[in-house]
Amino acid sequence: GFATAAQSNKVTIGLIPADGIGREVIPAARQVLESLPKSESSPRFEFIHLDAGFEHFQKHGVALPEETLARLRGECQGALFGAVSSPSHKVAGYSSPIVALRKHLDLYANVRPVASVAGSGQKQLDMLIIRENTECLYIKQERIETDANGLKVAYADRKISEYASRRAGQMAFNMALMRDKLRSSIPASERLWQGKPKVTIVHKSNVLSITDGLWRETVRGVKENNAALYAGVDMDEQLVDSMVYRMFREPEAFDVVVAPNLYGDIISDGAAALVGSLGLVPSANVGDNFVVGEPVHGSAPDIAGQQKANPIAAIRSAGLLLEHMGYSGDAARIYQAVDGVLREGLIKTPDLGGKSTTQEVTDAVCKRL
Amino acid sequence: GFATAAQSNKVTIGLIPADGIGREVIPAARQVLESLPKSESSPRFEFIHLDAGFEHFQKHGVALPEETLARLRGECQGALFGAVSSPSHKVAGYSSPIVALRKHLDLYANVRPVASVAGSGQKQLDMLIIRENTECLYIKQERIETDANGLKVAYADRKISEYASRRAGQMAFNMALMRDKLRSSIPASERLWQGKPKVTIVHKSNVLSITDGLWRETVRGVKENNAALYAGVDMDEQLVDSMVYRMFREPEAFDVVVAPNLYGDIISDGAAALVGSLGLVPSANVGDNFVVGEPVHGSAPDIAGQQKANPIAAIRSAGLLLEHMGYSGDAARIYQAVDGVLREGLIKTPDLGGKSTTQEVTDAVCKRL
Ligand SMILES: CC(C)[C@H](C(=O)O)[C@@H](O)C(=O)O
Ligand SMILES: CC(C)[C@H](C(=O)O)[C@@H](O)C(=O)O
Numbered sequence: 001g002f003a004t005a006a007q008s009n010k011v012t013i014g015l016i017p018a019d020g021i022g023r024e025v026i027p028a029a030r031q032v033l034e035s036l037p038k039s040e041s042s043p044r045f046e047f048i049h050l051d052a053g054f055e056h057f058q059k060h061g062v063a064l065p066e067e068t069l070a071r072l073r074g075e076c077q078g079a080l081f082g083a084v085s086s087p088s089h090k091v092a093g094y095s096s097p098i099v100a101l102r103k104h105l106d107l108y109a110n111v112r113p114v115a116s117v118a119g120s121g122q123k124q125l126d127m128l129i130i131r132e133n134t135e136c137l138y139i140k141q142e143r144i145e146t147d148a149n150g151l152k153v154a155y156a157d158r159k160i161s162e163y164a165s166r167r168a169g170q171m172a173f174n175m176a177l178m179r180d181k182l183r184s185s186i187p188a189s190e191r192l193w194q195g196k197p198k199v200t201i202v203h204k205s206n207v208l209s210i211t212d213g214l215w216r217e218t219v220r221g222v223k224e225n226n227a228a229l230y231a232g233v234d235m236d237e238q239l240v241d242s243m244v245y246r247m248f249r250e251p252e253a254f255d256v257v258v259a260p261n262l263y264g265d266i267i268s269d270g271a272a273a274l275v276g277s278l279g280l281v282p283s284a285n286v287g288d289n290f291v292v293g294e295p296v297h298g299s300a301p302d303i304a305g306q307q308k309a310n311p312i313a314a315i316r317s318a319g320l321l322l323e324h325m326g327y328s329g330d331a332a333r334i335y336q337a338v339d340g341v342l343r344e345g346l347i348k349t350p351d352l353g354g355k356s357t358t359q360e361v362t363d364a365v366c367k368r369l
Numbered sequence: 370g371f372a373t374a375a376q377s378n379k380v381t382i383g384l385i386p387a388d389g390i391g392r393e394v395i396p397a398a399r400q401v402l403e404s405l406p407k408s409e410s411s412p413r414f415e416f417i418h419l420d421a422g423f424e425h426f427q428k429h430g431v432a433l434p435e436e437t438l439a440r441l442r443g444e445c446q447g448a449l450f451g452a453v454s455s456p457s458h459k460v461a462g463y464s465s466p467i468v469a470l471r472k473h474l475d476l477y478a479n480v481r482p483v484a485s486v487a488g489s490g491q492k493q494l495d496m497l498i499i500r501e502n503t504e505c506l507y508i509k510q511e512r513i514e515t516d517a518n519g520l521k522v523a524y525a526d527r528k529i530s531e532y533a534s535r536r537a538g539q540m541a542f543n544m545a546l547m548r549d550k551l552r553s554s555i556p557a558s559e560r561l562w563q564g565k566p567k568v569t570i571v572h573k574s575n576v577l578s579i580t581d582g583l584w585r586e587t588v589r590g591v592k593e594n595n596a597a598l599y600a601g602v603d604m605d606e607q608l609v610d611s612m613v614y615r616m617f618r619e620p621e622a623f624d625v626v627v628a629p630n631l632y633g634d635i636i637s638d639g640a641a642a643l644v645g646s647l648g649l650v651p652s653a654n655v656g657d658n659f660v661v662g663e664p665v666h667g668s669a670p671d672i673a674g675q676q677k678a679n680p681i682a683a684i685r686s687a688g689l690l691l692e693h694m695g696y697s698g699d700a701a702r703i704y705q706a707v708d709g710v711l712r713e714g715l716i717k718t719p720d721l722g723g724k725s726t727t728q729e730v731t732d733a734v735c736k737r738l
Contacts, residue, residue: 086575088606090582096575137527142579151531152587154580158506162521204631206455206465210511211523213459218521237457241638242667244613248642262573266635269610273617298611 011043011325014072014079018053018097020299021309022082028311028362029080029293029318032334035366042330043322048075052097054085054299064097069104078291078321080314083299095140098294102133107285107292108164109133109171110264111320114271114281117342118190122275125251126192128175129271131264132168133285135159138261160211160260162218169219171286172199172258173226176233179256193255198234199223202243202259202267215260244270268296277351279310280342282317284324291324293317303350307357310349312338315365337368380412380694383441383448387422387466389668390678391451397680397731398449398662398687401703404735411699412691417444421466423454423668433466438473447660447690449683452668464509467663471502476654476661477533478502478540479633480689483640483650486711487559491644494620495561497544498640500633501537502654504528507630529580529629531587538588540655541568541627542595545602548625562624567603568592571612571628571636584629613639637665646720648679649711651686653693660693662686672719676726679718681707684734706737 013033017026033045050068057063063084072079084098101107110131116122141157176197183191201219205212216237223230238246240263246253247267251274259267272281278297285292295313303309319334341347347364348354356364382402386395402414419437426432432453441448453467470476479500485491510526545566552560570588574581585606592599607615609632615622616636620643628636641650647666654661664682672678688703710716716733717723725733 086608088574088585090574090578095578099576137573138576140576142577144579144583147530147532149532152583153528153530153532154583156527156529156577156580158525158527160523160525161516163516163518204506205457205459207468207507207509208511208525209459209464210513211525214513214521214523216457239455241634244635245638245642245647248617248639265610266613269614270617270639273614278614 009041009043010046011078012046012048012076013321014050014068014076015047016050016052016068016079017082018299019055019085020083020301020304021297022053022084022299023304024307024309024358025295025311025314026080026082028358029314031362032315032337032365032369033318033322035369036330036333037369041327043327050079052081052084052101054087054094057091057094061093063094064100064104069101072105072290076290078293078325080318080321081285081292081294082314083295083297085299085301099138099140101292102285105285105287105290105292107133107287107290108167109286110283111171111175111286111324112264112268112271112281112283112296113320114268114275115192116275117339118192119343120345123251124192125254125271125274127251127254127271128179128256129264129268130168130172130175130256130258131268132164132259132261134261135161135164136261158208158211160215162214165215165218166222168258169222172219172256173222173230173233176256177230180232192252196232196234198236198255200243200254200257201235201237202240202257202263203237204240204263206239212260219258240267243267247271248274272296277310278313279349279351280312280316282313282315282320284317284320286324291321293321307359308350309358310351311358311362312342312365315362333369334365337365340368341365378410378412379415380447381415381417381445382690383419383437383445384416385419385421385437385448386451387668388424388454389452389670389673390666391422391453391668392673393676393678393727394664394680394683395449395451397727398683400731401684401706401734401738402687402691404738405699405702406738412696419448421450421453421470423456423463426460426463430462432463433469433473438470441474441659445659447662447694449687449690450654450661450663451683452664452666454668454670468507468509470661471654474654474656474659474661476502476656476659477536478655479652480540480544480655480693481633481637481640481650481652481665482689483637483644484561485644486708487561488712489714492620493561494623494640494643496620496623496640497548497625498633498637499537499541499544499625499627500637501533501628501630503630504530504533505630527577527580529584531583534584534587535591537627538591541588541625542591542599542602545625546599549601561621565601565603567605567624569612569623569626570604570606571609571626571632572606573609573632575608581629588627609636612636616640617643641665646679647682648718648720649681649685651682651684651689653686653689655693660690662690676728677719678727679720680727680731681711681734684731702738703734706734709737710734
């Protein structure tokens with residue numbers, strides 16, 4: 001992290017619930033972290049509460065306060081972000097705080113695992129989406145003009161750099177190796193993915209031959225320039241439209257999928273539909289010095305404050321946070337506890353067809369840690 | 370059309386098979402058009418064969434020959450386009466001929482109906498996607514630079530204009546009214562969509578506040594500025610990531626969906642997965658003066674030349690071509706014949722789990738006309 005832990009194993013985590021159900025699922029994730037059994041090697045957590053979000057903007061005129069950034073940098077080793085509400089119309093001066101956070105903390109890869117739980121009745125898949133997290137259409141360079149007829153014409157810049165594409169590509173190939181290693185420790189019959197690890201590069205270079213051409217070449221180059229290291233990892237590619245089609249037809253055909261920012265955003269919501277709910281899918285915004293866990297779902301204002309939100313995406317995001325901070329044993333405990341609850345299928349929130357509250361699901365996970 | 374028919378009811382259609390299975394499915398569509406029963410009001414077809422495609426580019430250095438464009442403009446009232454192969458790496462001087470065709474003929478709306486056939490076992494949905502067809506990331510304005518460290522940085526312009534957004538929006542609201550009128554002629558129990566017609570606007574204005582903000586405002590303005598005309602049409606909106614999620618969870622929640630070019634491309638492939646095969650989904654590239662029917666699928670080089678291609682997308686595209694040229698009775702005959710074959714479920718190509726050839730499916734459709 002940016003801040004070096006003063007005592008060994010002391011980990012300070014910034015909690016940024018932000019808007020809507022973020023305020024219910026972040027406390028749930030915190031409870032799970034606090035309930036982890038203590039061992040010699042496991043971290044001792046400290047939490048600090050930090051502000052951000054659309055509501056904060058409405059009250060104070062700023063969506064991501066300077067203080068939040070400063071304390072993340074100065075005091076924290078990682079953070080958990082809840083969800084942010086999006087005004088559907090343009091609001092002067094407002095800009096998404098999660099997009100800003102990714103940029104300011106240089107969290108260059110958004111890691112989004114989407115996997116079914118054996119025995120849970122979900123469609124079988126075990127996919128890891130690596131979403132480039134800093135550029136593409138997210139650089140917020142837009143302008144508007146008026147044409148000769150007095151009509152408006154707007155432009156946005158889409159940026160694809162060799163630098164960012166390579167970092168995303170490296171993350172994809174490294175995670176493919178890591179997943180392969182983890183898989184080898186579980187019985188072959190229980191492995192969903194049976195073959196060699198594989199990285200699928202998503203692009204639209206038939207239309208965007210220069211930007212997506214650079215993306216494609218650079219990610220391919222990661223393997224080609226490290227032939228020995230990645231010899232065991234297969235590589236293929238999909239046009240983004242075809243990717244969405246194939247993902248729904250044969251989700252079991254994908255292992256690691258690496259995509260530019262916006263395609264990654266779309267694909268991960270699509271993959272979430274396959275496992276039954278956005279409320280199950282976690283992510284980690286990963287940089288070299290910092291990690292921010294973040295459920296993939298939004299702030300869901302329609303159910304906020306009613307104990308109906310599924311806390312599992314946030315709880316799994318806390319697991320990802322630990323994993324990417326190097327505490328993979330504690331992360332695995334969280335994943336297994338969640339899988340146990342889902343496999344049993346008794347305690348579930350309304351998005352999964354159940355009647356349990358956010359708190360009941362959280363307690364059920366804690367009991368299994 | 371651009372060319373005025375010399376004799377009434379004489380319709381000249383340009384056939385552009387282009388690459389791969391385009392060469393099997395376009396003849397299939399032609400056979401269906403020629404097999405339509407002749408009535409007083411139905412068109413007499415003339416067909417002219419026109420070149421385009423990646424293979425043509427490889428042989429002759431041009432993907433969309435001047436002659437093809439000139440004859441479409443000078444002699445045809447409409448056209449059918451097959452499919453084009455995409456080189457996965459950048460090929461100097463090559464650019465997609467279908468993208469060029471849309472632009473040169475000002476085919477501003479890509480109309481993509483995706484509907485299940487009652488009794489066919491498909492997931493129930495009845496959706497019409499209107500894809501803006503001339504701008505967004507398809508304007509082919511890209512550039513590449515080198516940064517201070519000698520690394521490449523590429524940019525693409527994404528254009529959203531009030532002019533194009535309004536035309537796409539008008540098409541969406543007009544089609545919503547049209548569909549509602551058509552539905553009123555079928556028994557209520559057989560209607561998949563029961564409510565008021567609805568237009569769903571897809572955007573990502575939480576990130577692209579200026580470009581997608583303009584898109585959203587302009588499409589909303591179509592209804593607001595024609596309040597009386599569109600009073601009967603509901604309007605809502607979805608962020609593109611959420612749209613892909615919701616489409617898979619509740620496809621029955623959508624009637625007409627209107628999207629900027631690239632989102633429309635992605636969404637229509639996703640919708641195709643819901644009805645079981647890309648080989649079923651047609652489109653029409655519609656302008657004020659010209660229509661080009663085009664199956665949504667690609668050139669599928671892996672199965673080309675083997676009589677394995679599903680001709681239904683191309684056949685339905687011929688129906689859409691007739692519909693948008695004003696021959697809705699003949700179009701309806703084609704749709705019903707196709708639905709009959711699908712409902713019976715006996716004669717089907719391998720993408721639908723069958724063993725029939727392209728020719729057998731085509732013959733089965735012709736028999737039911
Ligand atoms: C809230 C929004 C800006 C964000 C994004 O598009 O990245 C969200 O959809 C996500 O996936 O984290
Ligand atoms: C071939 C390609 C350029 C095209 C597109 O992206 O428009 C295709 O995917 C389509 O949907 O017609």
